[in-house]
Amino acid sequence: MNKKLLLIGVLGLCMCLLTGCVGSEFFGLRSPWLESLFGEDTEEENGNQTADAQSETVTISREEYEQYRQFDEMIDLMEFAENAFYKDTDREKMLQYAAKGLMAGLDDPYSFYYTPDEWATMWEDDEGEYEGIGVLINANYRNGICTIIRVFKGSPAEEAGVQRGDILYKVGDDLYVTAETLQDAVDIMKGKAGSSVDVTFIRNEEEITYNIMRRKVNVNQVESTMLAKDIGYIALYQFAGAAEKEFETAMRKMITSGAKGLIIDLRDNPGGWVEQARYIADLFMDQGELCYLVYKDGYEDHTEYLTRDGKVNVKLVVLMNENSASSSEILAGALRDCADATLVGTVSFGKGIVQAVTEIGQKGAGFQMTIASYRTPKGTEVHEVGIIPDVEITLPEGDNGMYDFADLEHDVQLQQALEAMKEKLK
Numbered sequence: 001m002n003k004k005l006l007l008i009g010v011l012g013l014c015m016c017l018l019t020g021c022v023g024s025e026f027f028g029l030r031s032p033w034l035e036s037l038f039g040e041d042t043e044e045e046n047g048n049q050t051a052d053a054q055s056e057t058v059t060i061s062r063e064e065y066e067q068y069r070q071f072d073e074m075i076d077l078m079e080f081a082e083n084a085f086y087k088d089t090d091r092e093k094m095l096q097y098a099a100k101g102l103m104a105g106l107d108d109p110y111s112f113y114y115t116p117d118e119w120a121t122m123w124e125d126d127e128g129e130y131e132g133i134g135v136l137i138n139a140n141y142r143n144g145i146c147t148i149i150r151v152f153k154g155s156p157a158e159e160a161g162v163q164r165g166d167i168l169y170k171v172g173d174d175l176y177v178t179a180e181t182l183q184d185a186v187d188i189m190k191g192k193a194g195s196s197v198d199v200t201f202i203r204n205e206e207e208i209t210y211n212i213m214r215r216k217v218n219v220n221q222v223e224s225t226m227l228a229k230d231i232g233y234i235a236l237y238q239f240a241g242a243a244e245k246e247f248e249t250a251m252r253k254m255i256t257s258g259a260k261g262l263i264i265d266l267r268d269n270p271g272g273w274v275e276q277a278r279y280i281a282d283l284f285m286d287q288g289e290l291c292y293l294v295y296k297d298g299y300e301d302h303t304e305y306l307t308r309d310g311k312v313n314v315k316l317v318v319l320m321n322e323n324s325a326s327s328s329e330i331l332a333g334a335l336r337d338c339a340d341a342t343l344v345g346t347v348s349f350g351k352g353i354v355q356a357v358t359e360i361g362q363k364g365a366g367f368q369m370t371i372a373s374y375r376t377p378k379g380t381e382v383h384e385v386g387i388i389p390d391v392e393i394t395l396p397e398g399d400n401g402m403y404d405f406a407d408l409e410h411d412v413q414l415q416q417a418l419e420a421m422k423e424k425l426k
Helices: 032-037 062-069 072-084 091-104 116-126 156-160 182-189 243-256 274-282 327-339 412-425
Strands: 005-007 050-052 057-059 112-114 129-132 135-139 146-151 167-171 196-203 206-213 215-218 222-228 231-236 261-265 292-294 315-320 342-345 353-360 365-375
Touching: 072 091, 091 112, 091 365, 112 116, 116 365, 135 182, 146 156, 156 206, 167 182, 182 196, 222 243, 231 243, 231 412, 243 274, 261 412, 274 327, 315 327, 315 412, 327 342, 342 412
Parallel strands: 231 261, 261 315, 315 342
Antiparallel strands: 005 353, 050 057, 112 365, 129 215, 135 146, 146 167, 167 196, 196 206, 222 231, 292 365, 353 365
16 A cells, blocks of 8 residues: 555645556455446456357346346436437536546545546656646635635745735636635646746735746755754755655764754645554654555554654754645654654644545546544544644744745744754753
8 A cells, every 4th residue: 555545635635736556446445336337347266257149148146137227217217308408418527527526526635536637647646747827726615615725935926926815716717716626726836838827816805916927946855954053943844755765864964964853844834644643643752653644434544654763863853834744744644643742733624535546447537535543653533633743833923934945033833843943952
């Protein structure tokens, strides 16, 4: 299951975001009716099915027959549309939307189907380079609001005037953005370099529209610097791309420079690959576990995300806020439980569930589905609760957090984290 579990963010879904995945047998998902839904030829390896090629008949078991009958209504609808709809129909598109509807029936905002194009786009985003406007968006599935949580430096969005904290309201002339329509909005904002798109935001209860020229955007997952001669600072923006390797390179460089303590900034980090969180935690933990998974039957899996002996000997402070979710919460919880980290900031988002992310069928489609909740190594539940920091500090009223990197003059949370680290180093 290595690197098959993705914690979503943005917040549920990181759209500036996400290697390889397994096929449709992952988690026992291979079955004749599902393959039929996705347009595959069914196969029965136990020999129960026999086919007469000349008469084009197939003999199946009663159980399989009853499974197929569950889809009679959908097939009738599709056939009726193909015969009676006033325009030509696209069977493939109808099947894709049927798959989307099937996943929507789980009533879980973190479980959904990807068309082949959407699946390919997701992996392109994970590589850290794309053509678009250069923002990271938090889609809050609890209230439907989509908020800008990061504007990439040097991006078209930054040059246009987009700010952290802006609410993404409309893209183009008529696409109003909610958590449910965010993927459509992202598809529009991305596009050929040199073309432009109108994007409307809400800031201070007022609508602001920018015409933004698309171009290539490079997404850095990590920034780092020394805040004092013995204190390093690493901001980790997402668990995507090669974030874990970028983090380790920055950490080792600062330790070589004399860092005795590290401040890890996970504010506004919506999550991503759990395996990357495990890799980073392993740098600071001896043998143990990043977290453990709890399945619907109550089974606890303590074998999936393990750490090994050989930790780096540094003091840790972790910054977090209400947009720190998923893998951010997993990492913060593990470092507090097992590496004596002090957590500073505000209560985290509270996404304590994990998704299987896998390809399905033979046409390049995929899906993600919530399969378990997780607990921190000491058993703390996170879902819909969040992680409570050891030192709680909120931003002053009217402060949207739009600082320069490592801005100790204005960033009161970073100031508090620095003070906490100085106490730890005494």
